[in-house]
Each structure stands twice: as C-alpha cells, then as structure tokens.
Amino acid sequence: ETGVTQSPTHLIKTRGQQVTLRCSSQSGHNTVSWYQQALGQGPQFIFQYYREEENGRGNFPPRFSGLQFPNYSSELNVNALELDDSALYLCASSLGTDGDGYTFGSGTRLTVV
Amino acid sequence: AQSVTQLDSHVSVSEGTPVLLRCNYSSSYSPSLFWYVQHPNKGLQLLLKYTSAATLVKGINGFEAEFKKSETSFHLTKPSAHMSDAAEYFCVVSEPSGTYKYIFGTGTRLKVLA
Numbered sequence: 685e686t687g688v689t690q691s692p693t694h695l696i697k698t699r700g701q702q703v704t705l706r707c708s709s710q711s712g713h714n715t716v717s718w719y720q721q722a723l724g725q726g727p728q729f730i731f732q733y734y735r736e737e738e739n740g741r742g743n744f745p746p747r748f749s750g751l752q753f754p755n756y757s758s759e760l761n762v763n764a765l766e767l768d769d770s771a772l773y774l775c776a777s778s779l780g781t782d783g784d785g786y787t788f789g790s791g792t793r794l795t796v797v
Numbered sequence: 798a799q800s801v802t803q804l805d806s807h808v809s810v811s812e813g814t815p816v817l818l819r820c821n822y823s824s825s826y827s828p829s830l831f832w833y834v835q836h837p838n839k840g841l842q843l844l845l846k847y848t849s850a851a852t853l854v855k856g857i858n859g860f861e862a863e864f865k866k867s868e869t870s871f872h873l874t875k876p877s878a879h880m881s882d883a884a885e886y887f888c889v890v891s892e893p894s895g896t897y898k899y900i901f902g903t904g905t906r907l908k909v910l911a
Contacts, residue, residue, distance in 0.1 A: 688840070717898065726887055726901030727841075740898055774840065776899075785831065786899065788841040 687713075688789035690775050696795045702763045705792045707775030709756040714779065716758045717786065718750060721772040733758060762794075770796045799824045799890045803902035811910045816860075816875040818905045820888030823869065829891040830871045831899070832862055836884045844886075847871065858882070883909045 687710035697703050709716050715734045719727035729742035733752035747763040756777070762769055772793050776786035804819040822828055829848045833841040845856025852864045862873045871888060888902040 719899070719901075724904075726903050727899070729898040729900070732898060742898065776841075785843050785846055787843075788833075790838070790840040 688775055688777050688787050690773075690789040690792050692792060693790070694793045694795075696797060697765050699765055699767060699796055701765050702761065703765060703794060705760040705762075705773050705775075705794070707758045707760070707777075707789060709758065709775070709777035710787060711756055712779060713756060713777035713787070715777060715786075716752055716756075717776045718758075718760045719774040719776065720744070721774060721791070722768075723771070727774055730760070765796045767796050770794060799826075799828065799892060799900050801830075801888045801890050801900060801902040803886075803888050803905050805905050806903065807906050807908065809908040809910060810878045812880055813877050816873070816878045816882065816907065818873040818886050818888075818907065820871045820873065820902060821869050822871060822888070822890050824890060829897075830862075830864065831889040831891065832856065832860070832871075832873050833887045833889060834884045835887065835904075841887065844873070878907075878909045880909050880911065883907055 689708045691706045717732040718730040721727040730744050732740040736752045749761045752758040772791040774791045775789045778786045800823045802821045831846045832844040834844050835841050844860050845854045847854045847864045855861045860875050862871055864871050886905045889899045891897050
C-alpha cells in the first residue's frame with residue numbers, strides 16, 4: 685500500500701469557488717510534488733515543494749498555490765475554479781530532490797460544475 | 798527539453814502471451830526514465846526505473862525494460878501477461894536537475910484477454 689494519503693477522494697465544486705486538497709506524505713519525505721491528470725491524459729506537473737519552499741512550477745496560473753508543513757503534510761489550493769480544472773489531482777513525495785522515484789497517492793477526483 | 802512518446806494508446810494481448818509497450822524519449826541530457834502503472838481508482842505505482850546503471854532494468858511483477866540510447870527507446874516488456882496486468886501504463890522522463898519533475902507520456906491502456 686502507498687505511504688502517501690490524499691483527502692478527500694472525491695469532490696464536487698461550483699465554478700468560481702475555491703478548493704483545498706490535502707496530502708500526507710511518508711515520514712522523512714522532504715519533497716512533495718503535485719500533478720494534474722485530466723481524463724485520458726498523463727499527469728502534468730503543477731509544482732514542487734522542498735522543505736516548505738516552492739522549488740519548481742509547471743505551466744499553471746497563480747490561482748494554483750500550495751503549502752508544505754513540517755509534519756510532511758501539504759496542501760494544493762485552487763482559487764476561482766474553472767470547468768477545465770476538473771481532473772484527478774495527484775500528490776507525490778520523495779526523500780530528496782534527486783529524482784530517484786516518487787511515491788504517489790491515489791489522488792483526489794475534483795469535478796467542477 | 799525532455800519529452801516521451803508512447804507509441805500505442807491501446808494494446809490488447811491474450812493471457813499468457815508477451816507484452817510490449819513502446820516508449821521513445823527525447824532528452825538533452827542523460828535521462829532518468831521510469832515506468833509507472835495505474836490501476837482504476839488507484840494511484841501510480843512504480844514498476845521500474847533507469848538511472849544510468851545497467852541498461853536492462855528489472856522491475857516488479859515480472860516486468861523489465863531496456864534502455865537503448867541509439868534508438869532513444871525504453872520499451873516495457875513482460876514474457877507472459879496476467880489478467881491482473883490490465884491497467885494504464887505511463888512512461889516517464891525526469892529532468893536531470895533542479896526539481897527533477899516528471900514528464901509523463903500520454904499512457905498506454907493494456908487489455909488482457911482471457
């Protein structure tokens with residue numbers, strides 16, 4: 685079983701609303717990344733945090749933001765939701781930043797109506 | 798810039814026959830390459846990874862992949878398919894520095910026929 689847990693598993697929001705998705709990483713994993721997986725596509729990199737600082741960002745607008753906490757938990761916040769934000773959001777963690785392999789959570793399925 | 802191309806969106810095999818899922822990559826650097834599997838309503842599970850050691854990489858559940866620099870390929874194989882192998886498979890290249898973010902292919906859906 686994965687050591688990364690995400691909550692909630694499913695979520696329905698209305699266009700224009702704000703949402704917070706949560707992730708609990710494996711203990712000791714200092715790096716957490718978030719990915720968006722639209723239906724039928726591969727995951728796309730949103731951003732990455734290392735020791736509570738953002739250290740990389742993909743091609744996503746500023747209304748996508750995040751936080752990482754000292755207890756290895758993290759959040760993805762999305763403001764002003766759009767219909768195209770409907771996707772599976774995946775959290776992934778690793779010990780460091782050397783790309784040696786991430787552990788993924790099962791994801792949060794967000795539907796924007 | 799790094800990229801991966803998965804050459805087949807769908808592959809169907811009969812149970813007990815070999816599996817071949819094809820992946821080509823593009824990278825300006827010596828790449829790190831991965832294969833992940835995603836079962837329905839599950840997260841991504843790492844099958845295997847290549848990080849510039851042996852070119853033939855063995856993974857979990859009998860899967861293996863061969864890194865061929867001359868062909869820029871990293872195809873995933875398994876000698877004998879099992880019903881439980883039916884899933885979505887993603888080929889991934891990692892940036893060699895900085896964030897080491899993953900760049901995913903579009904996925905190959907493997908169907909295993911009884």
